[in-house]
Amino acid sequence: MLQRMLSRWRFERLRALLLEGSLGFAFWLAACLLAACLADAAFSLPQAVRYGVFLGGAAAFLYGFYRFLLGPLARVEPFGLLRAAGRRHPSVREYLRPAWELLSSGTGPNVSAELAEEHIRRTERLLARLPSAPVFPLRAPRGSLKRLGAVAVFWGLGLPWLKDGASLHRVLSPWRDVRLEALLEVRPGNSRVPWGSPVDISASWRAARFEPPALWLRSEGAWQKADWDSEGAKPSYRVGALTSPLEYQLRHKDLRSEVYLLTPAPFAHLTQLAAKVQLPGRRPPLELKLEAGGEIAALRGSWVTLSGLPDRAVESASLWPSFMSVPIRMKPGPGGRWEAGFPLNENGSLKLDVLSAEGLRDPSPVPFPLKALDDRPPSVELLSPSFELEISPRERLPVTYDARDDYGLSAISLVYRAANNPETRVPLRRLQGDPLESLGDYLWDLSRLPPGALVEFRVEAFDNASPKPQAGASRKGVLRLVDFETAHAKTLSQWKLAQSALQSLSEREKDAARRLRAMGDAPPEAREALQREWEAAEARLMREWESSTQSLDQLAAAMREDAYANPGMSEAAQAAAAAMKALKAGDLSRARHSARTGDLPAAAKEHDKLAAKVQRTAEMLKEGAETQALQDLWAEAHRMDQAGSEISQALGKLSAGGKAPSEAEKRRLDEALSNLRRQMESLDKTIASMPKADPGSMRDKNRKVFVVPLNSARRTMDALSAALARGDYEAAAKIAKRLSEELAQVRAALSEAAKAQAGGGEDAFSKKMEGILEMWKDAAQGQARCLQMTQGIEERRMQNLRGLQEDLLKKLAALQAAVVRESAELGTPVPSDAMAWMQKTLKEFEKGQVEEAPKLLGLAAMRLRAQAAAILKPAPDAPPPSVEKLGALAVREDEIRSMLQEGVKAPQADEGDLSERMAGAAVQGQVRRKTESLEESLEALEREGAALPSEALGALSQAQPEQRAGEGKLNSADIPGARKHQERALELLEQGMKSLSEAMQQQQRIEQQCLSPFGKPRGTARPMSGGGRTGSDTSFVPLPRSEDYQPPREIREEIERSLRERRPEPFDEIIREYLKKMSQ
Incomplete structure (x- = not known):
C-alpha cells in the first residue's frame, strides 16, 4: 500500500514539476529570442555577432533544458515525497518516514519484527482512510503565467519589426545570411535607360530602420562610396547624365545587395546625313552634307530631300518641318538609307524623330535650322591687305580675298582707280561649276601705275543668276605708291659721304698728333712758327669734326626715313653719331685743353686715341655697308623668286589645260621672262660691285664663301626661252618649275650669306663683350672679397x-x-x-x-x-x-x-693679425693684376672696332691706383685707410661693369636687328601715314596669301560643327573649354 501510494505521488510530482519547468523554459526561450531579434532588427547585427548570439543561445538552451526540465527530476526522491504528503495529511506524518525505512531497509538490531510489522499495518490503515485527492495537483504557477503573458505582449509589440521574419531567420540560422533585398526595396535595379538621361537610384527599408544603407558606385576602376542626394525614409541618388555603364550596390553593416547594372541605351540616329536641294527651275540638284544641327539653306520654293543611314536597328523614322502640321514619314531606300522630302517655303526648323527597335526615341532631337533664302548678291571679304599701306612700284602686292554666294559664283575681278583716272577692271578668275565659295589671291603688278599715286581698289564677285548676274564688292583698300628706291639711294650716297668724312677726320687727327709731337720736340725759337701752323691746322681739324658729325647725323636721319635700311645698322648709325658727339665734347676738348696749357705730349696722345676711335667708326660703316648690300641683294633675289614662281604657275596651268596660249598670254609670258632676265643681270652686277675686304685683313681671313647658283638659273632661263620658242609648253612647265627652285636656292644662299655677315657668330662683338663682362664680374667679386677680408681684420x-x-x-x-x-x-x-x-x-x-x-x-x-x-x-x-x-x-x-x-692703448698686432694682413694684400694684388688684364682685353676689343663706353675704360684706369693704395695700406697696417681705398675701387668696378653691360645689351640689340630682316618672310609693304622707324613700328610687314587662311577656316568649321552636336549637359563646360583652347 505504501509503495503504491509513493508511486502515485511520484507521478503527480513529476507532472507538476514538468509543467512548471516547461513554462519557465518557454518564458526564457521566448524572451531571449525576442531580445536577439529586436537587436538585429534595430542594429542589423553583423554575422560574427549573430554567430556569437546563436552559440550563446544554444548554450543557454541546453542549460535551460537541464535547469527547467531535467533538473527537477533529481528532486523527486522518496523522503521529499513523504514530507510533502505528511504536510498534506498531518495524520500520517509521523508514520510515513519510519514505515518507508522499515520497508526499504528492514528492521534494525534494536527493533523486533513484530513491532515493525505492526507499524507498517497501522500506517497502511491510515493511508487507506486518506481522501483520493492528489497530493501534488496539476496547476500552472501564477508567476510563470504572468511572465509568459508579458513575453507574449512584447512579441505582439515587436511584430511590426519582425513580421517579415528576416531577423528571426538571421538569428536562428546565421550561416544562411539573407540578402539585403529581403530588407530593402531597390529601384530601378538592373535597367537600360536612354543614353544621356538622368537616373534616380532609391532604396527604402521594408520595415522601419534607423539609418539608410550605403550606396557604392563603379563605372571604371574601383568601387567608390557615394552620398545620397536626399535622405530619410527613402533615400535617393541622381546620376545626372548616364553615358557609360554604371554598377551600383547597397551595403548595410555586413549585408550587401547584388550588383546592379545601369546600361545607357543610345538613341537611334541617322548618320551621314545629306540633303539634295532641287532649286526652282535649275538643274542639276545641289548635294549638301549635313552635320547635327547644321543649317539647311536654299532658295525659297526649293524641294529638299533629306536622307541618312541609321546607326542601329530602326522601327520607324520621320521628319517634321516646323511650318508643317504633320510629320513626313521617311522610307528606307537603297543602301539602307532612309529618306523623305519637303518643300522649303519659309524659315523654320526641322526635327528628325527616329524610333529604335528597342522602343527608344530621342526626346529632344537636335533641330536643323531651315532658311528659305532670296537670291542675294555675292559677299566678298578683302582679307589682305587689311590696312592702308605704302608700297614700291617694283613690288607685287598679294591681294587675298574670300568670295561667297548662296547659289554659286561665276567670276571675280579687281577694280581700282589710280589718282583721278577712270576705274580699271582686271579679271581675276572665271569660275567653273558654280562654287559657293572662292578663296584666292592675286599678285598685283604695280609697275604700270603712276609713281606717287594714291590707289583705291576693291574685289568684285558675280553670281550665276540669270539672265543678269548679281555683283558684290569688298571693302575699299587704299595704297600709296612710294619711291622707296630713291630714298634708299640717298641713304647709300650719304653712307659713302659719312665714311669718307670719317676717313678724312682720322687722317686729320693723326696729323694733329704729329704736329703736337714735333712742336714739343722743337727748340724754343722754332715753336712760334709751329704754333701758328698748329692753330691753322686746329681750325681745319675742328671744321672736319663739324663736317663729320653733321654727316653722321644726316646718315642716321636718312636711315630712319629709309624703309630698306637694315634696322640694326640704322641703330648703329645713331649710336655712332651720339658717340662722335661725345668724343667731340669730351676727348677732343681734353686734347685741346692739354695743348693750350702746354702739355703737348698728353695732347698728342689724346689725338692718337681720337684718330683710332674715328678710324674704327669708319670701319664700322664700311662693314655695315656690306651688310646693307647683302640685304639689298636678298630683297632682289626675293623678287626674282616671286617672278619665277609666277611664271612656273602660269606655264603649269597652260600645260594642264592642253591648249596653246592666247596672244595676250604669250605677251605676258614674254614680258615676265624679259623682266626676270633683267633682274638676274642686275643682281649679277650688284654682286660683282659689292665692297671687298682688304686683302690679308682679319675680316678677309674670317670671310665665309657662299655659292649663289645664279649661272645655273641663267642657263635654265635660256632653256625655258627655247622651249617656249618651239611651242613645247609641257617641257616649258617642267623647266619653269626647275627655274623656280633654282631661284629659291639663290634667295636662300643670299639669306645665309647676309646672316653670316650680320651675325658674326662666336666672333661677334657682343659675344666678346659678354666674355669680358664675365672677367669683370670675377674681378669685382674678388675686390668684394678683399674688402670683406679687410673689414674682418x-x-x-x-x-x-x-x-x-x-x-x-x-x-x-x-x-x-x-x-x-x-x-x-x-x-x-x-x-x-x-x-x-x-x-x-x-x-x-x-x-x-x-x-x-x-x-x-x-x-x-x-x-x-x-x-x-x-x-x-x-x-x-x-x-x-x-x-x-x-x-x-x-x-x-x-x-x-x-x-x-x-683710455687703453691699441692692442699689439699678433702673428694671426700679420698673416691676415699679408693674405689680404696678396689677394688685393691678384685682383689688381686681374683688373690690369681686364683693361688690356678691353683695349684690344676697342682696337678691333667695338664701340665701348669711355666710362668703362675710365673706371678701370681709376680703380687700379685705388687697388695699389689699398694694397700698400694693408702692408703698412693702416686698416681703415685700406678699407677706404678698397671701397672706392669696388665702387669704380661696379660703375664700369654697369656701363659695359649696357653697351653689351646695345650691341646685342644691334646684331639682332641686323639679322631681323632675314629671320622672317620678306615684307613688301608698310602701314600708311608713317615713315622711318621711330614711334610706332612702321617697318615692312609680310602680307598673307590665300593658303595662310586655309587652316584657320578649317578649324573654325570644325568648332562650329562640334558646337551643334548634342551631348549631356555636364559635358558642356568641358567641351567649350577644349574648343576655346583649340581655337586660340
Missing part, C-alpha cells in the same frame, strides 16, 4: 679693443666703488651733491656706458676740495681729521679721471 681689432676697454671700466668701477664706500663711512663732511656725482659715475662704470663720467669726476673732486677748505677755514691751526680724508678722496677721483681719459 678691422672688426677683430675692434673686438680686442672693446675687450680692453671693458676691463678698464671694470677696474675703474672697483676703484670708484671704494671711493663711494669710504665717502659713505665718512658721513656728514661729504657734500650730498658730490656723493650723488660719485654714485652716478659708479653706475656708468658698472653699465659699461661712459657718458658724463669725466665731467662728474672733475666736479666731485672740486667739490670735495672746496668742502675741505670750508671745514679748515674756522680752525686752520687744528684741522679736523675729515679735512685730510676729503682731500685724499679728491685725489683718488682725479686719478680715476686721468685713467679714464688716457
Whole structure:
C-alpha cells in the first residue's frame, strides 16, 4: 500500500514539476529570442555577432533544458515525497518516514519484527482512510503565467519589426545570411535607360530602420562610396547624365545587395546625313552634307530631300518641318538609307524623330535650322591687305580675298582707280561649276601705275543668276605708291659721304698728333712758327669734326626715313653719331685743353686715341655697308623668286589645260621672262660691285664663301626661252618649275650669306663683350672679397679693443666703488651733491656706458676740495681729521679721471693679425693684376672696332691706383685707410661693369636687328601715314596669301560643327573649354 501510494505521488510530482519547468523554459526561450531579434532588427547585427548570439543561445538552451526540465527530476526522491504528503495529511506524518525505512531497509538490531510489522499495518490503515485527492495537483504557477503573458505582449509589440521574419531567420540560422533585398526595396535595379538621361537610384527599408544603407558606385576602376542626394525614409541618388555603364550596390553593416547594372541605351540616329536641294527651275540638284544641327539653306520654293543611314536597328523614322502640321514619314531606300522630302517655303526648323527597335526615341532631337533664302548678291571679304599701306612700284602686292554666294559664283575681278583716272577692271578668275565659295589671291603688278599715286581698289564677285548676274564688292583698300628706291639711294650716297668724312677726320687727327709731337720736340725759337701752323691746322681739324658729325647725323636721319635700311645698322648709325658727339665734347676738348696749357705730349696722345676711335667708326660703316648690300641683294633675289614662281604657275596651268596660249598670254609670258632676265643681270652686277675686304685683313681671313647658283638659273632661263620658242609648253612647265627652285636656292644662299655677315657668330662683338663682362664680374667679386677680408681684420681689432676697454671700466668701477664706500663711512663732511656725482659715475662704470663720467669726476673732486677748505677755514691751526680724508678722496677721483681719459692703448698686432694682413694684400694684388688684364682685353676689343663706353675704360684706369693704395695700406697696417681705398675701387668696378653691360645689351640689340630682316618672310609693304622707324613700328610687314587662311577656316568649321552636336549637359563646360583652347 505504501509503495503504491509513493508511486502515485511520484507521478503527480513529476507532472507538476514538468509543467512548471516547461513554462519557465518557454518564458526564457521566448524572451531571449525576442531580445536577439529586436537587436538585429534595430542594429542589423553583423554575422560574427549573430554567430556569437546563436552559440550563446544554444548554450543557454541546453542549460535551460537541464535547469527547467531535467533538473527537477533529481528532486523527486522518496523522503521529499513523504514530507510533502505528511504536510498534506498531518495524520500520517509521523508514520510515513519510519514505515518507508522499515520497508526499504528492514528492521534494525534494536527493533523486533513484530513491532515493525505492526507499524507498517497501522500506517497502511491510515493511508487507506486518506481522501483520493492528489497530493501534488496539476496547476500552472501564477508567476510563470504572468511572465509568459508579458513575453507574449512584447512579441505582439515587436511584430511590426519582425513580421517579415528576416531577423528571426538571421538569428536562428546565421550561416544562411539573407540578402539585403529581403530588407530593402531597390529601384530601378538592373535597367537600360536612354543614353544621356538622368537616373534616380532609391532604396527604402521594408520595415522601419534607423539609418539608410550605403550606396557604392563603379563605372571604371574601383568601387567608390557615394552620398545620397536626399535622405530619410527613402533615400535617393541622381546620376545626372548616364553615358557609360554604371554598377551600383547597397551595403548595410555586413549585408550587401547584388550588383546592379545601369546600361545607357543610345538613341537611334541617322548618320551621314545629306540633303539634295532641287532649286526652282535649275538643274542639276545641289548635294549638301549635313552635320547635327547644321543649317539647311536654299532658295525659297526649293524641294529638299533629306536622307541618312541609321546607326542601329530602326522601327520607324520621320521628319517634321516646323511650318508643317504633320510629320513626313521617311522610307528606307537603297543602301539602307532612309529618306523623305519637303518643300522649303519659309524659315523654320526641322526635327528628325527616329524610333529604335528597342522602343527608344530621342526626346529632344537636335533641330536643323531651315532658311528659305532670296537670291542675294555675292559677299566678298578683302582679307589682305587689311590696312592702308605704302608700297614700291617694283613690288607685287598679294591681294587675298574670300568670295561667297548662296547659289554659286561665276567670276571675280579687281577694280581700282589710280589718282583721278577712270576705274580699271582686271579679271581675276572665271569660275567653273558654280562654287559657293572662292578663296584666292592675286599678285598685283604695280609697275604700270603712276609713281606717287594714291590707289583705291576693291574685289568684285558675280553670281550665276540669270539672265543678269548679281555683283558684290569688298571693302575699299587704299595704297600709296612710294619711291622707296630713291630714298634708299640717298641713304647709300650719304653712307659713302659719312665714311669718307670719317676717313678724312682720322687722317686729320693723326696729323694733329704729329704736329703736337714735333712742336714739343722743337727748340724754343722754332715753336712760334709751329704754333701758328698748329692753330691753322686746329681750325681745319675742328671744321672736319663739324663736317663729320653733321654727316653722321644726316646718315642716321636718312636711315630712319629709309624703309630698306637694315634696322640694326640704322641703330648703329645713331649710336655712332651720339658717340662722335661725345668724343667731340669730351676727348677732343681734353686734347685741346692739354695743348693750350702746354702739355703737348698728353695732347698728342689724346689725338692718337681720337684718330683710332674715328678710324674704327669708319670701319664700322664700311662693314655695315656690306651688310646693307647683302640685304639689298636678298630683297632682289626675293623678287626674282616671286617672278619665277609666277611664271612656273602660269606655264603649269597652260600645260594642264592642253591648249596653246592666247596672244595676250604669250605677251605676258614674254614680258615676265624679259623682266626676270633683267633682274638676274642686275643682281649679277650688284654682286660683282659689292665692297671687298682688304686683302690679308682679319675680316678677309674670317670671310665665309657662299655659292649663289645664279649661272645655273641663267642657263635654265635660256632653256625655258627655247622651249617656249618651239611651242613645247609641257617641257616649258617642267623647266619653269626647275627655274623656280633654282631661284629659291639663290634667295636662300643670299639669306645665309647676309646672316653670316650680320651675325658674326662666336666672333661677334657682343659675344666678346659678354666674355669680358664675365672677367669683370670675377674681378669685382674678388675686390668684394678683399674688402670683406679687410673689414674682418678691422672688426677683430675692434673686438680686442672693446675687450680692453671693458676691463678698464671694470677696474675703474672697483676703484670708484671704494671711493663711494669710504665717502659713505665718512658721513656728514661729504657734500650730498658730490656723493650723488660719485654714485652716478659708479653706475656708468658698472653699465659699461661712459657718458658724463669725466665731467662728474672733475666736479666731485672740486667739490670735495672746496668742502675741505670750508671745514679748515674756522680752525686752520687744528684741522679736523675729515679735512685730510676729503682731500685724499679728491685725489683718488682725479686719478680715476686721468685713467679714464688716457683710455687703453691699441692692442699689439699678433702673428694671426700679420698673416691676415699679408693674405689680404696678396689677394688685393691678384685682383689688381686681374683688373690690369681686364683693361688690356678691353683695349684690344676697342682696337678691333667695338664701340665701348669711355666710362668703362675710365673706371678701370681709376680703380687700379685705388687697388695699389689699398694694397700698400694693408702692408703698412693702416686698416681703415685700406678699407677706404678698397671701397672706392669696388665702387669704380661696379660703375664700369654697369656701363659695359649696357653697351653689351646695345650691341646685342644691334646684331639682332641686323639679322631681323632675314629671320622672317620678306615684307613688301608698310602701314600708311608713317615713315622711318621711330614711334610706332612702321617697318615692312609680310602680307598673307590665300593658303595662310586655309587652316584657320578649317578649324573654325570644325568648332562650329562640334558646337551643334548634342551631348549631356555636364559635358558642356568641358567641351567649350577644349574648343576655346583649340581655337586660340
